[in-house]
Amino acid sequence: MSCQVCGRQVPTARVTLMQNIGMLVARQSKTLQGDVCRPCGLRAFKSMTLTTLFLGWWGVISLVLTPVFLIGNLVAWSSLRALPASDESNIQSG
Template sequence: MTFRAHQGVLLWMRFSSLQGPFCRPCGTAVFREMTGKTLWQGWWSPLSLVLFTPGTLIINGVALARINKLSAPVPGQPGQQLQPGTPVLRRPTSLAVILPLIWAGWVIANIINDLTS
């Protein structure tokens, strides 16, 4: 399973991924971390706004759906499991998605205003 993160900064972008065999709690924790980073850092370039960040979020959602189909880990399994942590939309970083939505709304409003004037 692979989870991805995307960072868009004006004219350049950075992609990262974390691949591994995850149990359900570990996969959920990695999903929440990588998706939270993408929601905070992914929107800040034009291509990121319309293409790469939404694509990354969709890919991570599909991976989470596959993780959620796994059975719960059995006590006594080797290795320490990650704590899933706070859900993505309850994290402060998810509030950053409001800014690019406001910006996109402003751009669309200006385009409509120019077309109607």
């Protein structure tokens, strides 16, 4: 299995990461779905989740969607965390 972001042959997880930007009357959302490795997945999680956290709430529909997106991202995050960290030599238990 290779990562669909960086293309490396490393352990990947199938995740769905979502980002929402609320603009009062409109909204803009972005989805990343696919097999990604741990560093790519965590990087995407960080930027998409932070964007949603700060810009996601500005609208009626967005107010409902934002917590759903954030919870979905946390689920993806936990499966990314479960992947072996190839670049780190120390093994973390827990």
